[in-house]
Amino acid sequence: MSRRHIHVLRIVVMSAVWLCVPATALACPVCFQVEDGPVVAGVRAGVGVLIGVTCAVLVGFGAFAVRLVRAEQVDPRTRGPEHPRT
Numbered sequence: 224m225s226r227r228h229i230h231v232l233r234i235v236v237m238s239a240v241w242l243c244v245p246a247t248a249l250a251c252p253v254c255f256q257v258e259d260g261p262v263v264a265g266v267r268a269g270v271g272v273l274i275g276v277t278c279a280v281l282v283g284f285g286a287f288a289v290r291l292v293r294a295e296q297v298d299p300r301t302r303g304p305e306h307p308r309t
Contacts (some may be wrong), residue, residue, distance in 0.1 A: 224232075
């Protein structure tokens, strides 16, 4: 089988599985038709904290990457013998 045939087969199998899954299995019981209560409020707060921590880590990683790129772009006139031009 060629790579294209394998790719098409994967799409067909995943589509068949997705169509056979009942709608109630696509949502957890906490999110799907649940009355508001202290447990739901706690889960929502937990999800908010997890999203916030994830965003903070991603922003920190991006800032570190930008810092590394800017540190690499040093003015060639200020380079000393310990940093030869490449």
